[in-house]
Every structure is written in structure tokens, then in C-alpha cells.
Amino acid sequence: MNDLIRPKPGILDIALYEGGAAHVAGLSDAIKLSSNENPFGPSDKAKEAFSRAVHKLNRYPSTDHAGLRQAIGEVHGLDPAQIICGVGSDELIRMIVNAYAGPKDEVLFTEHGFLMYRIAALGAGATPVAVPERERTTDVDALLKACSKKTKLVFLANPNNPTGTMIGLAELERLATGLPKQAILVIDGAYAEYVEGYDGGAELATRLPNVFMTRTFSKIYGLGGLRIGWGYGPRHIVDVLNRIRDPFNLSTAQLETAEAAMRDQDWIARCRDDNTRLRGWLAEALAEKGVPSDTSTANFILARFGSEDEAVACDEFLKKDGLIVRRVAGYGLPNCLRITVGDEPSCRRVAHMIGQFKAGASA
Numbered sequence: 001m002n003d004l005i006r007p008k009p010g011i012l013d014i015a016l017y018e019g020g021a022a023h024v025a026g027l028s029d030a031i032k033l034s035s036n037e038n039p040f041g042p043s044d045k046a047k048e049a050f051s052r053a054v055h056k057l058n059r060y061p062s063t064d065h066a067g068l069r070q071a072i073g074e075v076h077g078l079d080p081a082q083i084i085c086g087v088g089s090d091e092l093i094r095m096i097v098n099a100y101a102g103p104k105d106e107v108l109f110t111e112h113g114f115l116m117y118r119i120a121a122l123g124a125g126a127t128p129v130a131v132p133e134r135e136r137t138t139d140v141d142a143l144l145k146a147c148s149k150k151t152k153l154v155f156l157a158n159p160n161n162p163t164g165t166m167i168g169l170a171e172l173e174r175l176a177t178g179l180p181k182q183a184i185l186v187i188d189g190a191y192a193e194y195v196e197g198y199d200g201g202a203e204l205a206t207r208l209p210n211v212f213m214t215r216t217f218s219k220i221y222g223l224g225g226l227r228i229g230w231g232y233g234p235r236h237i238v239d240v241l242n243r244i245r246d247p248f249n250l251s252t253a254q255l256e257t258a259e260a261a262m263r264d265q266d267w268i269a270r271c272r273d274d275n276t277r278l279r280g281w282l283a284e285a286l287a288e289k290g291v292p293s294d295t296s297t298a299n300f301i302l303a304r305f306g307s308e309d310e311a312v313a314c315d316e317f318l319k320k321d322g323l324i325v326r327r328v329a330g331y332g333l334p335n336c337l338r339i340t341v342g343d344e345p346s347c348r349r350v351a352h353m354i355g356q357f358k359a360g361a362s363a
């Protein structure tokens with residue numbers, strides 16, 4: 001690189017995103033509880049659709065994603081014309097930032113919000129603004145207070161990652177209707193399916209002109225390895241996003257697997273029920289061992305330790321036993337570890353080992 005070849009302002013301020021670790025050196029049977037994946041994997045019907053797609057590899061995929069949008073529309077009771085699909089919800093986050101924010105504009109998100117919001121804002125040359133939360137929960141008043149003429153987008157993951165907390169629909173509506181007229185509220189519903197009876201903000205995105213919702217197949221649908229997400233909102237926003245979307249952004253395998261996964265809601269209901277049961281058990285087991293957490297509405301628990309040193313020591317202790325959890329110092333939570341709710345043996349093992357750690361620490 002010479003002095004004249006420089007990226008746009010903001011790019012070099014981006015800290016590289018680190019995914020959850022997947023391996024422990026020297027151990028072949030490590031259990032990964034670091035990326036909020038579904039331990040039960042995708043529906044069998046989705047796997048069969050993926051296998052069938054191998055016979056079409058020579059053909060370009062559909063550009064309009066009509067089959068997948070139709071399936072999403074039918075399952076969620078939404079107009080397929082207001083749905084857009086992307087390479088994970090990450091692509092939708094990036095698209096909406098690129099389309100609506102640039103230099104001198106501000107992109108707001110909550111203090112412990114998902115790191116992609118900052119990355120996408122800096123990538124677009126916009127200014128990322130982190131807004132304080134209250135007790136690791138979104139503070140609507142603080143968000144409204146932080147808004148200005150420069151605010152173009154407000155991102156809110158609900159439930160939030162990595163805190164696991166969420167706010168209700170009335171609070172979401174108060175936020176949406178209180179924003180400056182030029183600002184869009186993006187409700188990120190990556191974990192919405194884990195909340196019984198919650199629509200992820202779909203009804204608000206149907207009714208209000210400034211609300212857009214993002215969803216993913218990476219979490220409860222068990223398809224993190226395939227990279228598919230979708231968004232839903234007012235036609236004027238979907239139309240803008242489609243103009244900057246790559247025409248062939250999703251492959252045939254992605255589209256057909258996601259469609260089959262969406263149509264198998266029995267599998268999703270089973271995964272939600274198992275997660276609710278195991279999450280409750282794990283939270284209680286950890287609390288009994290002196291490790292509290294906020295009530296989680298997602299597929300992970302944010303375990304709180306007495307100090308950063310204790311959280312780091314516990315992380316190391318678990319790793320030696322082949323249990324990989326997630327440190328979240330980068331999210332402003334240095335004394336916490338985020339633990340994905342795994343299958344029952346994984347939950348029992350992680351609870352047991354944290355108990356061992358605490359017993360050793362107090363011995």
C-alpha cells in the first residue's frame with residue numbers, strides 16, 4: 001500500500017468481526033456453545049431439499065426469490081411483495097445501511113447491540129452511535145433522546161444478542177413513532193422465533209412507514225452454515241433495497257432449502273419448546289451455583305460473573321474440558337460469558353463444569 005491508495009474514511013476503524021470459536025486445540029469432541037446455533041440442526045425436509053438442489057448446479061438461481069418469499073408470506077401472513085431475501089440477515093443490515101446512511105449521517109444502536117450494526121455503519125462512511133441501556137435492556141427513552149437530524153437508522157435486536165433481554169411491542173411502537181421523520185427503525189428478529197406468540201415486529205412493519213424487520217434462517221432454522229436471511233417492511237423500503245441487491249445473491253440450494261425449512265413449522269415448534277425447557281433449566285442450575293443471568297428470551301444465556309478475571313478464568317476452565325462459550329468483552333460485557341443453550345447433555349455438562357469452577361474458586 002502506498003500513501004495514495006487508501007480506503008474510504010471509516011473502513012480502517014472497523015475491528016475485524018470474530019466468530020465464535022469452533023475448536024479447542026488437541027480435542028476432537030469439543031462442544032460449541034459460542035454461536036447461538038440450533039444444536040438439533042435443520043428440519044429433515046430442509047436437508048432433503050438441499051440434496052435435491054445438487055442436480056441443478058449448472059443453472060443460475062431465481063433472481064426474484066419468488067418461491068421462498070411466497071413460503072415466508074404464507075407462514076407469517078405477510079405480503080410476499082414486501083419481503084426481500086439476503087445472504088443471512090447480515091446482508092440485509094448492510095444493504096439498508098448502504099441505502100440510507102452515508103457520511104455525516106448517524107446510525108444508532110443499543111450499547112450491547114449486535115456488532116454488525118457498527119461495522120455496517122463504518123463501512124458506509126456513516127457515524128455509529130451506541131446508546132446506553134438500562135440493566136442490559138433497551139432503553140427507549142435513551143434512544144429517543146440520542147436522535148437528531150443526523151439520525152438515519154436505529155437498529156434494535158429484539159430479543160437482543162448478547163443480553164437475551166427484550167422489550168414489548170408497545171415500547172417498540174413508542175420508539176418507532178417517536179423517531180425523527182427521516183429515521184427508520186430496524187427491528188432485528190434473529191431470535192424472534194424463540195419467543196412464543198411474538199411476531200418479531202411484523203405487524204408494526206405492516207402498519208408504520210418507518211419500520212423494517214430482519215429475520216434469519218441461521219438460528220432456530222438450524223441453517224447458519226448456508227447463510228439465508230430475510231427482511232420485511234414498507235414497499236418503499238423494499239423497493240430501494242432491491243435496487244442495490246445483487247441479482248443472484250442467493251443460490252438455488254439456499255433458496256430451496258430455506259423454503260422447505262420455512263414450510264416445516266412443526267420442527268420449529270419442537271425446537272422452540274426444547275429451547276425453552278433447557279434454557280430454564282440451565283439458567284436455574286447456574287443461578288444455584290452463584291452465576292446469575294437476566295431472564296433470557298433467546299437461545300442463549302448471558303452468565304454474569306463477579307469480575308472480568310473470573311469470567312476469563314471460567315472461560316479457560318471450560319475450554320480445557322472442551323466446552324466453548326463466548327466471551328463478550330467486545331460487547332461491553334467483560335464480566336459475562338454468553339452460553340448457547342445446547343442439547344440436554346451439553347447443558348448438563350456446562351452447568352456441571354461451571355459448578356466445579358465455582359467450587360474450586362471458593363475452595
Ligand SMILES: Cc1ncc(COP(=O)(O)O)c(C=O)c1O
Nearest residue numbers: 088089090114157161190216218
Ligand atoms: C442479533 C443478530 N442479528 C443478526 C445476526 C446475523 O445473522 P445471519 O447473518 O446469520 O442471518 C445475528 C447473528 O448472530 C444476531 O445475533
